[in-house]
Amino acid sequence: MSISIPLNTTLQYSSSSSSSLLPSFSLSSPITSSAVYVAGIRQRCLRMATSCVSNAQKSVLNGATDAVSIAGREQIRLGLPSKGRMAADSLDLLKDCQLFVKQVNPRQYVAQIPQLPNTEVWFQRPKDIVRKLLSGDLDLGIVGLDIVGEFGQGNEDLIIVHEALNFGDVISPLRYIPNYGIFENIKSLKELAQMPQWTKERPLRVATGFTYLGPKFMKDNGIKHVTFSTADGALEAAPAMGIADAILDLVSSGTTLKENNLKEIEGGVVLESQAALVASRRALTERKGALETVHEILERLEAHLKANGQFTVVANMRGTDAEEVAERVKSQPSLSGLQGPTISPVYCKRDGKVSIEYYAIVICVPKKALYESVQQLRAVGGSGVLVSPLTYIFDEETPRWSQLLSKLGM
Numbered sequence: 123m124s125i126s127i128p129l130n131t132t133l134q135y136s137s138s139s140s141s142s143l144l145p146s147f148s149l150s151s152p153i154t155s156s157a158v159y160v161a162g163i164r165q166r167c168l169r170m171a172t173s174c175v176s177n178a179q180k181s182v183l184n185g186a187t188d189a190v191s192i193a194g195r196e197q198i199r200l201g202l203p204s205k206g207r208m209a210a211d212s213l214d215l216l217k218d219c220q221l222f223v224k225q226v227n228p229r230q231y232v233a234q235i236p237q238l239p240n241t242e243v244w245f246q247r248p249k250d251i252v253r254k255l256l257s258g259d260l261d262l263g264i265v266g267l268d269i270v271g272e273f274g275q276g277n278e279d280l281i282i283v284h285e286a287l288n289f290g291d292v293i294s295p296l297r298y299i300p301n302y303g304i305f306e307n308i309k310s311l312k313e314l315a316q317m318p319q320w321t322k323e324r325p326l327r328v329a330t331g332f333t334y335l336g337p338k339f340m341k342d343n344g345i346k347h348v349t350f351s352t353a354d355g356a357l358e359a360a361p362a363m364g365i366a367d368a369i370l371d372l373v374s375s376g377t378t379l380k381e382n383n384l385k386e387i388e389g390g391v392v393l394e395s396q397a398a399l400v401a402s403r404r405a406l407t408e409r410k411g412a413l414e415t416v417h418e419i420l421e422r423l424e425a426h427l428k429a430n431g432q433f434t435v436v437a438n439m440r441g442t443d444a445e446e447v448a449e450r451v452k453s454q455p456s457l458s459g460l461q462g463p464t465i466s467p468v469y470c471k472r473d474g475k476v477s478i479e480y481y482a483i484v485i486c487v488p489k490k491a492l493y494e495s496v497q498q499l500r501a502v503g504g505s506g507v508l509v510s511p512l513t514y515i516f517d518e519e520t521p522r523w524s525q526l527l528s529k530l531g532m
């Protein structure tokens with residue numbers, strides 16, 4: 123463990139608060155003596171640094187949520203997960219939106235997106251992305267909704283711009299050992315709560331990494347005799363180790379759960395989570411260019427995500443005129459397309475004469491309904507059906523944009 127400083131000797135603090143550089147410890151976190159020592163030195167360095175920077179930069183020592191004004195940095199900052207399950211998926215999603223993150227080396231934590239010249243990417247741990255959005259050190263971020271809930275703690279400065287980026291799907295249920303002992307017949311949170319075993323002296327012990335959401339959930343559900351312990355991972359081991367009666371953790375495929383003899387209980391889902399685009403309200407309202415940037419990112423995301431679930435289907439259909447073909451196509455439930463079918467005449471040359479006997483129809487169909495749609499097309503005389511993937515669907519305006527403006531009171 124050692125201390126490092128920037129290579130150039132001028133200390134540059136362009137952020138609105140230096141708070142997020144500080145380690146934050148919850149009361150229950152064990153702090154080793156070496157950690158305390160480093161924290162002390164960091165705090166002193168920061169005190170020196172903050173005395174050199176503008177008064178607007180407040181040093182917030184216990185948490186990063188105090189309101190601070192927007193500092194005068196030029197670049198908009200987007201936080202992406204630096205590692206873990208969401209890191210590669212975030213980059214892939216942006217790439218699919220034609221936003222190419224140029225990271226020179228995987229160990230470098232800052233990167234550029236040439237398509238958004240006023241924006242910097244900063245790679246951070248998901249929980250730090252949320253903390254830094256609150257402290258004003260980041261303006262936008264991609265993180266799981268579980269992390270937004272846990273570390274955002276309902277702070278109104280955090281705005282969910284897009285809540286369903288289609289990756290990182292997880293739910294977080296409360297689980298317990300199923301096949302033996304006192305839990306054998308317990309199926310719901312209610313039954314778990316009503317077990318006579320839990321008393322003030324011997325409360326229900328829950329192991330969880332969600333030290334904010336966990337206690338809140340139990341309190342909201344009226345469960346009184348409960349205590350919490352925490353760990354950084356592999357929580358599923360806690361019941362078998364005798365450390366906990368139940369755990370509150372993420373579940374995705376359910377494999378870890380099964381492999382550790384745990385079962386989900388009804389009413390135990392705290393939240394359903396997937397990747398989201400999150401922004402700082404202050405940044406969007408006060409930082410020059412931030413709203414325009416989020417609009418562009420949102421448009422690209424929506425266009426890609428909307429298209430992702432659809433195919434373009436082209437088919438030829440014999441008919442007397444476009445209206446008659448349209449009637450036939452519209453008689454089928456899965457062939458209405460986004461707005462309705464596009465129908466255009468096919469000009470055929472026969473015996474030296476040009477005539478219209480066929481019409482080409484173009485529709486978008488949901489991927490899931492593809493085969494059904496092809497069958498319906500055939501049923502009304504469609505032939506030569508061509509199917510291709512759709513890359514983008516740009517609507518007139520994305521519904522999430524107007525929702526965002528109304529959240530911002532604009």
Ligand SMILES: Nc1ncnc2c1ncn2[C@@H]1O[C@H](COP(=O)(O)OP(=O)(O)OP(=O)(O)O)[C@@H](O)[C@H]1O
Pocket residue numbers: 205206207208247248265266267268269290291292354355372373374375395396
């Ligand atoms: N099994 C999973 N399936 C899908 N997404 C998950 C799963 N586990 C975690 N995630 C999502 O990825 C985020 C980061 O989880 P990850 O496992 O990469 O790190 P972590 O274990 O929570 O933390 P650490 O940074 O200490 O390793 C989670 O907050 C959640 O949003």
Ligand SMILES: O=P(O)(O)OC[C@H]1O[C@H](OP(=O)(O)OP(=O)(O)O)[C@H](O)[C@@H]1O
Pocket residue numbers: 354355356357358371372373374375376377378379
């Ligand atoms: O339902 P599953 O698909 O099995 O996934 C669930 C597991 O995935 C995550 O753990 P991770 O692998 O990130 O390890 P960790 O416990 O060290 O965070 C999560 O904390 C669960 O333990």
Ligand SMILES: [Mg+2]
Pocket residue numbers: 355
């Ligand atoms: Mg994990």
